[in-house]
Amino acid sequence: MKLLSAAQTRALDQATIQAQHITSADLMERAAGAVTNWLLDELLLDYDTEIQVCCGPGNNGGDGLVVARQLHRAGYPVQLWLLPAARHSTDFTHQKQQLPTGLAVRQIAPDNLPTITAGTVVVDALFGTGLSRPLEGLAAALVRHLNDSDATVVAVDIPSGLYADATQPADSAVMRATYTLSFELPKLAFLLPQNASFVGDWRLLPIGLDAQAIQNMACAIHFVTADELRGRLPKRPKFSHKGTFGHALLLAGSKGKIGAAVLATQACLRAGVGLMTTRVPAVGYDILQISAPEAMCLADPATDFLTELPDLTPYAAVGIGPGLGQHDDTRAVLRQLLETAQVPLIIDADALNLLGAQPELQQLLPPDSLLTPHPKEFERLVGEPARDDYHRLDQLRNFAGRTGCYCVLKGAYTALAAPDGALYFNSTGNPGMASGGSGDVLTGLLLALRAHQGISPLAAALVGLHAHGRAADLALPHTGHAGLLASDIVRFIGPALEELMDE
Numbered sequence: 127m128k129l130l131s132a133a134q135t136r137a138l139d140q141a142t143i144q145a146q147h148i149t150s151a152d153l154m155e156r157a158a159g160a161v162t163n164w165l166l167d168e169l170l171l172d173y174d175t176e177i178q179v180c181c182g183p184g185n186n187g188g189d190g191l192v193v194a195r196q197l198h199r200a201g202y203p204v205q206l207w208l209l210p211a212a213r214h215s216t217d218f219t220h221q222k223q224q225l226p227t228g229l230a231v232r233q234i235a236p237d238n239l240p241t242i243t244a245g246t247v248v249v250d251a252l253f254g255t256g257l258s259r260p261l262e263g264l265a266a267a268l269v270r271h272l273n274d275s276d277a278t279v280v281a282v283d284i285p286s287g288l289y290a291d292a293t294q295p296a297d298s299a300v301m302r303a304t305y306t307l308s309f310e311l312p313k314l315a316f317l318l319p320q321n322a323s324f325v326g327d328w329r330l331l332p333i334g335l336d337a338q339a340i341q342n343m344a345c346a347i348h349f350v351t352a353d354e355l356r357g358r359l360p361k362r363p364k365f366s367h368k369g370t371f372g373h374a375l376l377l378a379g380s381k382g383k384i385g386a387a388v389l390a391t392q393a394c395l396r397a398g399v400g401l402m403t404t405r406v407p408a409v410g411y412d413i414l415q416i417s418a419p420e421a422m423c424l425a426d427p428a429t430d431f432l433t434e435l436p437d438l439t440p441y442a443a444v445g446i447g448p449g450l451g452q453h454d455d456t457r458a459v460l461r462q463l464l465e466t467a468q469v470p471l472i473i474d475a476d477a478l479n480l481l482g483a484q485p486e487l488q489q490l491l492p493p494d495s496l497l498t499p500h501p502k503e504f505e506r507l508v509g510e511p512a513r514d515d516y517h518r519l520d521q522l523r524n525f526a527g528r529t530g531c532y533c534v535l536k537g538a539y540t541a542l543a544a545p546d547g548a549l550y551f552n553s554t555g556n557p558g559m560a561s562g563g564s565g566d567v568l569t570g571l572l573l574a575l576r577a578h579q580g581i582s583p584l585a586a587a588l589v590g591l592h593a594h595g596r597a598a599d600l601a602l603p604h605t606g607h608a609g610l611l612a613s614d615i616v617r618f619i620g621p622a623l624e625e626l627m628d629e
């Protein structure tokens with residue numbers, strides 16, 4: 127799915143109106159109808175629920191007027207509140223004229239704010255994508271009043287006061303929504319940790335926006351769904367053999383962290399690699415052979431950390447990082463790998479920290495390599511803290527462009543920047559994954575997909591990120607959030623990948 131800017135969203139609304147020969151009021155009726163249906167069918171409003179609909183002066187307020195009208199007509203006790211304004215949009219004015227006489231209109235004023243009691247549902251239709259400056263005055267006072275209450279707040283399109291694709295000034299008033307109902311496509315703001323407390327649980331409501339117009343919109347930011355990935359992973363042909371799926375090499379582990387090498391190895395195997403060799407320090411040899419008998423193990427001459435790079439000739443892809451440690455001799459192995467590798471690399475964990483500590487090594491990254499930092503590792507990698515989540519995304523795109531590599535930023539919606547500047551957000555996964563070893567599993571999974579000869583670097587990265595989160599989602603009913611271990615994610619990699627395979 128494309129993540130459109132506010133300007134593109136407006137253009138899409140216009141394109142839909144033209145292509146479908148409808149009026150903007152018709153489209154508003156559809157949008158508001160979708161909100162009303164969600165309130166009735168999903169929030170399960172009952173006839174005793176107190177519903178306060180708060181409307182601003184633009185089309186977001188227009189949506190609110192239609193919701194209020196529809197709920198009133200259906201017999202629900204709606205209270206309608208309007209924010210005073212010098213100007214109103216044409217559609218707002220039109221919808222106001224359509225209000226039934228029995229629906230009282232209340233003016234919001236400093237001494238006249240909605241009274242919130244236990245169980246009140248507030249529909250926030252103050253401002254949407256037309257927000258052009260931070261909220262102040264009465265609008266800010268109303269938002270703060272509602273934020274201080276226990277109301278269930280349902281934001282129409284976007285929580286009022288939240289910018290759709292930039293950071294609003296610190297301390298400006300932003301509605302803390304319980305639910306955000308957006309029309310058809312998500313907004314970039316929803317995917318960023320800094321906005322989690324404003325956006326709440328977000329849902330997409332289809333309103334029949336013009337599919338052709340969406341397809342024609344130039345957009346470099348995507349929210350990647352299973353539908354878009356299905357078929358990107360070739361089915362295993364009947365006459366395939368282990369050579370078809372590549373031979374992967376993993377460099378991982380140090381004393382006390384051999385488990386990271388084991389998890390990454392198991393994940394790589396479960397992701398369908400043809401052959402797997404894992405290089406661990408000698409201390410890990412028995413552990414790896416016993417816990418991952420399908421993999422070959424090449425022990426380093428040193429006991430506790432890696433000191434020598436094996437011959438790379440046999441391998442289609444090389445991964446390095448999980449549990450590696452940052453010993454000087456290991457750094458020398460990483461340098462040698464960067465200097466000699468002719469195949470894509472997957473770089474994770476301590477290998478990223480080593481790259482951050484010696485930035486000159488970053489110039490040696492083979493093109494199309496894939497780096498998988500979490501935000502702290504990414505900060506070390508680029509050597510500069512981000513001002514906010516948007517700045518961090520800029521840094522991510524710059525890094526990918528500068529190095530010619532794919533770079534991941536791990537999180538609730540893991541982001542991937544491609545060398546061409548495109549940004550992709552993953553849609554799968556759950557908070558149970560926030561525990562040790564999840565990242566090691568991702569490295570192994572991505573390594574298998576990069577070793578596979580039939581998949582492009584971008585598809586490998588997107589499929590790998592999706593399958594990682596999806597495997598955790600499939601494991602969840604068996605484990606619960608607290609009980610979800612990295613090894614549970616490994617168990618469900620196979621089914622998660624199967625869902626994306628060609629028919």
Ligand SMILES: NC(=O)C1=CN([C@@H]2O[C@H](COP(=O)(O)OP(=O)(O)OC[C@H]3O[C@@H](n4cnc5c(N)ncnc54)[C@H](O)[C@@H]3O)[C@@H](O)[C@H]2O)[C@@H](O)CC1
Nearest residue numbers: 139154157184185186253254255256257258259260261283
């Ligand atoms: N264009 C369309 O056809 C559709 C629009 N829809 C709705 O329309 C919304 C966008 O409507 P608009 O473009 O009218 O924008 P908004 O309703 O978000 O607000 C725009 C109005 O608020 C004023 N304003 C902006 N920031 C302000 C601030 N900080 N303090 C006070 N006033 C401020 C503007 O001057 C303008 O009058 C979407 O979010 C969505 O809810 C939906 O009905 C779907 C169809």
Ligand SMILES: [K+]
Nearest residue numbers: 250253284286
């Ligand atoms: K809103």
